[in-house]
Amino acid sequence: MIQAGVIGVGQTNYDSKRRDVxxxxxxxxxxxxxxxxxxxxxxxxxAVVLGKAPDMFEGVIMPELYLADAIGAVGKPVLRVHTAGSVGGSTAVIAASHVCSGQFKTVLTVTFEKQSESNATWALSPRYPYSPHINAGAGGYFAPFIREYIRRYEPPEHIGWKVAAKDRQNALKNPLAHLQIPGIDEKMVSETPMLWEPLRYLESCPSSDGACAMVITSEDRVGSRNVAWIRGMAVRSEGTLSAGRDEVNPQGGIDCAKDIYQQAGIQNPRTEIDCAEIYVPFSWYEPMWLENLGFCDLGEGWKLTDEGVTAMDGSLPVNMSGGVLSSNPIGASGMIRFGEAALQVMGLAEDHQVEDAKISMGHAYGGAAQFFAMWIVSSTKD
Amino acid sequence: MNDSKINLLEAPFELSYKYKRSSGPVMSKFFEGLSQKKIFGTKSKAQKVFAPAAEYDPDTREALTEIVEVGPGGTIESWSWVNSPRSHHLLKTPFAFALIKLDGADTAMLHMVSDCDESDLSIGKKVLPVWSENPTEAITDINYFILES
Incomplete structure (x- = not known):
């Protein structure tokens, strides 16, 4: 396969309303x-590959055409990707696949959401005939999965607060992050209102405006540039309501992770991966995904969180940028994970850089925890 | 089961929502200008003038930030006559949808030409805007164009 690498990551600053643009x-x-x-x-x-969450979020149908001038796509092959919340990740994988195919040397990929121009919760919960209007939003959808995780493994209540506080503390070291909450700690999180039991207000992601772009190129075009080599990448999907589906530990996530570890030659992700940007829009998804991604056995994820393993100074830092819990321009949120993973191995993560990071993981999920996209990037090609 | 006894249901389903649009600095200037009876375009480094204002040059891909005033008169580049306006049309009497290249611009703008007969129209005819007296910072601040007398 043709080797591909990320040679440039660009992010806007994330905010609740980017009315200036x-x-x-x-x-x-x-x-x-x-x-x-x-x-x-x-x-x-x-070629240009654009990704974003549903068109209904901003009410622009086929945004890759609406934005053709701005994304420089006029006269070039252009593709739009949409896989719900995982779209930022799958867009990166598809853009890189274009390079690996040998058909394209350098691909520009961009993802975005401008949540201030719409209301994502509404767009996810239309008023259908014959049924009451639930208007639950993503938090309401995922809360029962989290409840089931807690029933299975009996973790203490403070695990969710701990993740929420940790990611927002990391965000204080990332000037692009939307939520900047000085003095954030577990107590502050625990005192915020219950939104979707067992999720409290500060255990939930914000609504953000923002965009993330990457330039992915083939080995022969890298030159002397700083590069994050893509060592493994994959996407997996499963049905929303498939019989026998385990929403807490979806098979699609397990298979996707195994695939990228195999591609990257990783035997033990817990020791071989230096840091990870994992899609955690609600606090409890950190321990749930640690298990799903094979960083530990089932029921052990919350212990890694509790022991501080996933903190900035732990042995497996997770969401150094502040994660989805600190910035959530939905369509871009997955690509931010992939781009931040690249920045870590390029040594460009500035104040939230993990010292000596050589191998990192970018992860995104979407829909009803049914779409998965992941990659492993490295500072070395082999 | 006897299918003829099934009551086939149908229910109304209206999907609607009020979105917001942030126009950004370039298009804000364009729409604000209309409310002041001015038409603004944007000029590229190669001196190409886009009107209505464009944010990015589709050919060179450069961000267009230099604002220039164009028009208010222009030239008909092409047109399509609407003899019997329907309820959704903005004008109630016969009119033409027209591509109008405003004076000083290199691109054409879609608008309407009215107060004339179909036989008065031809490509290359000069037109002038008729401004709304109740501007709302929208393209409809120009009611329509008329033929230059």
Missing amino acids: SMAGLVREAIDKAMLAADIEWDAVD
Whole structure:
């Protein structure tokens, strides 16, 4: 297979309302930063891949055409990806696949959401005939899965608070992060209102505006650039209501992780992966995904969190950037995980850099915990 | 089961929501200009003028930030006559949808030409805007264009 690597990551700052820019201006801000970091001009871009969550979120149908000028896609092959919340991750995988195919040398990929122009909870919960309007949103959908996790393994209540506080403490070291809450700690989280029992307000992700872009190129075009080599990447999906599906520990996530570990030659992810950006929009998803991704046995994930293993100074830092709990421009949230994983192995993560990070993981999930996208990036090619 | 006895149900389902749009600095200037009876375009490094204002040049991909005033007159590049306007049309009397290249611009803008007969229209005819007296910072701040007398 043709080797591909990330040579530029560009992110906007994330905020509840980026009223200073249009949708076009928002995506272009991320693209300009990614191309500057990659040190390339437009003529080097062979194709453009755009991802975002449902068109209903902003009410723009086929945004890849609406934004064609801004994303530089006029006269170039363009593809739009949509896999719900995992879309940022699957967009990265698909963009990299274009390079690995040999058909394209350099691909620009961008993802975004401008939640201030709409209301994602509404878009996820339309008023259908014959049924009452539930209007539960994502938190209401995932809360029962979290309840079941707690029933199975009996972790203490403070695990969720601990994840929520840890990710927001990390966000204080990332100037792009949306939520900046000085003095955030477990007590502050525990005193916020219950939104979707057992999830409290500060255990939930915010609604953000933002975009993330990456430039992915083939080995022969890397030159002397700093590069995050893509050592393994995969996507998996499963049905929303498939019989026998385990929503707490979905098979799609297990299979996707095994696939990328095998591609990357990783035997023991817990010791071989230096840090990870995992899609945690609600606090309890950190321990749940640690188990699903094979970092530990079932029922052991909450212990890793509790022991501080996933903290900045732990042996497996998770969500150094502050994660989805600190910034959630939905369509971009997965790509931010993938891009932040790349920045770590490129040594460009600044104040939230994990010292000597060589191998990192980017992870995204979406839909009813049914779509998965993951990659392993490394500072070395083999 | 006898299918003829099934009452086939049908229920109304209206999907609607009020979105918001942040126009950004370039398009905000364009729409604000309309409310002041001015038409703004954007100029590229190669001196190409886009009107209505565009945020990005589709060919060079550059961000367009230089605002220039164009028009208010322009030239008909092409048109399509609407002899019997329907309820959803903004004008109630016969009119043309027209591509109008405003004076000083290199691209055309879609608008309407009215107060004329179909036989008065031809490609290359000069037009002038008729401004709304109740501007709302929207493209409808130009009611329509009329033929230059």
